[in-house]
Amino acid sequence: MNRLAWAGLIVKILLIVICSLGGYLIAEQLEALSFYPWAPWGGVLVGFSFALVALFLVKLIRRIHIKILFGGTIGLLVGLSIAKLISFGFTGVENTTIRVATYVVLSCIFGYVGMVLGSVKIEELGWPSWPWLGRISARTSSAKILDTSVIIDGRIADIVEAGFLEGTLVVPEFVLQELQRIADSNDATRRVRGRRGLDILKRIQEEGLAPVRIERQDFENLSEVDAKIVALALRMNAHIVTNDFNLAKVAEVQGIRVLNINQLANALRPVVLPGEVLRLQILKEGKEQGQGIAYLEDGTMVVVENASRLLGQEVEVSVTSILQTTAGRMIFTTLKGSESGRRH
Template sequence: MNMMSISHVCIRAFFMALSVLIALVYVTTHPLNSSPLVNTSIGILGGLAASFILIGLEIALKRFGIIEFALALAGVVLGNFMGESLWTILHPLLSHYMTADTAILLKASLLLISIYFSISTLFHTASKFQLQSLWKKKEESISYTSNILIDSSALMDPRIIDLAASGILDNHLIIPSFILRDLQQLADQIDEQSKAKGRTALEIIKKLETIPHLNLRHSEMDFSDIDTRTKLNQLATTLSAKILTADMNRTQQSPDETPIINMHFLSNALKPMTQTGECLTIKIQRYGKEPRQGVGYLKDGTMVVVNGGAEFIGEEIKAYVLSVKHTASGRMIFCNASDDQLATPDLPMHNLADLEIKPKNYFTV
């Protein structure tokens, strides 16, 4: 449990104790029963109930977001107004046929039904016509050329810091509030691996916020009753934005035609180009799949397969590029070891006549 979670627990515990104390003071000065024990019990239970209700409202507000809370509040106000209006019309017509208790029950039922339908109608309207565009207009009050939403996987990849510092993403990046909530929940997990990922992402966000020219923005727009990936796609559609991800499973375009920028593809595209015939200095680290093949790696992690390199495991040799193969996970470079490396070693003169000169067996790519 991190320090923020501990402070939340302490604040809530203090609030509950304060609520109980206020309730006890009230029932002491305004006793509801002749028995002090009953009054004390009522004060404790009443204080706890009030604190639980308020804490529940706080949790609900954090979970559903500001927009959902505002819609629910507007639904309560509108439903109450509609219920009171209907009751004003119906009461004179039905008052002769109802007792006082029946009238109270009917009015309460009418108010509840009106509030329920008002809230449901507002949420349905917001989902259908995307009333969250009010937030979009506010966020677009400053002229931005293009919006780029960051998903969780991109925020867990430290390469985004260097990418942001380059200036290419200035005034573009947006972190959705629901992505930030997911990362905070991940950082609070019991599983150490999940916790480490969440904390890494939160630290990366702090570093991004310190880049002065980046102008990192946060979006409070949210959508209810759907998973995070669908929320991200809907937000991208609403803001006409692209999505920056480090998830290899996400293609260059989502099902709803939202453009995807994959950091792995971007990294591969920025690697230096290797031309056929170019000479590379490569350290052979292991054997290849075919006979006489050796495998090494460039500094950027690109795999290099060298024909004739099996004889030089652990050594640096020169090799000439034959071809470059592009795969989903990156590039593979195929080379031939240089003739200097494969030159016949010095032998005694009396053995030279017995040597059979054979052509080099290079593979074809």
Template sequence: MVEVLILVLFLISGGATGWMGVHLLPQEMLDDVTDVQRVRLGLTGLGTGIGLVAGLVFKRLRLQLMQQVRTMPTDLLISRSVGLILGLLVANLLLAPILLLPLAGGVTLVKPLAAVLSNVFFGVLGYNLAEVHGRTLLRLFNPTSTEALLVADGVLTPATPKILDTSVIIDGRIRGMLACGLLEGQAIVAQTVIDEMQQLADSTNLEKRAKGRRGLKLLRDLRDTYGRRLVINSTRYEGTGTDDRLLLLASDTGGTLVTADFNLAQVAQVKEIKVMNLSELVIALRPEVQPGDELLLKIVREGKEESQGVGYLEDGTMVVVEEGRTLIGSRQPVVVTGALQTPTGRMVFARRDKNGHKNNRSSKGSKSKAARSDSRTDSPEEQPST
């Protein structure tokens, strides 16, 4: 209804401008015209067409502006508004001498044209400058703010909002990241993510239903814990799926997409969108294992090759042990021979440390012998009297 009203207003304004604009034409031109009424109708039609085009453009700009306002951080919204106001103020100050000039005839059309062009130019210029240097602009209003000084000097980087994917909400790792302070700024949950978790919670599949309920419960707990820091974005973007809508949201807000989906992270990087892949983060935080390191590893299952056994480190890294199939279920000393980094994780290769195993048994035997000798050579006070 609002869009239709906007179009009607622009049509009426354009038609009225064309109808009344016939008086702005030079008198010499009107003297050469035999039918002024036809010229008036022509100008009215032209003005109506221009008003229709302007209304459609304004409608699209209004939708984009409303989407940005709903998802834009408060400080950026304030800085852009101040920049726009300052740009319009400068435009009108520079325009005042032009409007006071005594122009005659058709030259008077320069005044409204200059007013429109100057307001558009300086308004857009102030908006863009505030977008780039908005933090510095806010520093003028609060020069004693320590954060404003650090941001203006480039020492402190402003935190970007974090847009949460369904995968990081369901697996629960986002709770620990927020608690440890690894994620700064606002955590944005898109409406499409909530809808997807609701569909999972209503599914007839027990596993999907459990995931959906776990994700909704986690969001409720995060809301109770962090309050306004958790933002629910109600903007409904057009797209073929949740991933497309999340990419549009991240592009509009300039935030960082937090996901555990490898494919979604790759698409975000192709579109030059900031992304934090939790799988890559986990890999980066794992302790480094170098060739030659000795490990005491429990071999739990068979490997792909005939003689291989497989074990796991404490962080979940898979270790393939050569000639370890016959030792499944036992804990054996192994020596790392190499590592392979893959997009989905890291794989470590090792071999049995036979010398270490013998040394281990010999050390155990020496310890037992030493214990027996210590028991035989007790102190005189502890020996029984004869």
């Protein structure tokens, strides 16, 4: 558990203690309850319940987009104001109970209607054309949901440490469960990958590279982890960080911003242009007859024509063409001059 998580836990404990103690003191001082010796402890229970309700409301509100929250609040205030104005028409009623009951009913009706309409109709006001609300929206939507593939990959920790990924990293509980299943797999390779993913999360938390939040929200009606991730991103208005090509496409179709680590790696690879001369070592034979295979420092495969006889040698090659595929980039080259095959 990182420092932010510890601070949040301490604040929650303080809230529960203060509410419970406040309930005890209030119940103890009420004359109407002075005849009941158990009243102060009942006050503790009431205060404790209020603290739990407050924690639940905070958890619920955190999932609501700032646009809906703002519109609902404005609508609620307008509805309560209308209820107050209408209640003035009942000032002539002598029965206090009827006046109070009427005001409560009107407040509930107009408050509810205003809150619902405000949260729906706020969209028609041109959100987020108001600059200050746009900045708030941008901050609240900065959460990044990590899927299983990007956690196992491991590069996410280095990217966060370098400062290229900001905001809260959200790890759904169902993703953690999938990581645990992989780590407990009978297959040695899968087991190593799963344990590495858990180690990566532990490193991010312990080193404080970024705030990490375990999201316990689940979707019982969905069975696939990818579908749950998409549903969670829509609900939280969050981005998805993944290496899964299919998940990225499904999310983009639904209007979700996707950050693909593989695309970032491809974008950071050095630019190689046709005609450029490279110095490489031939490591193995290619699929076609006579071809040799070499690699750039970033792992990009280079196909060298007529170089299969030069295994283990350093050669100078000239770039002829570059092929970009979904799996990565391939560079095709030819040997440069007759002296390029000489052993160095």
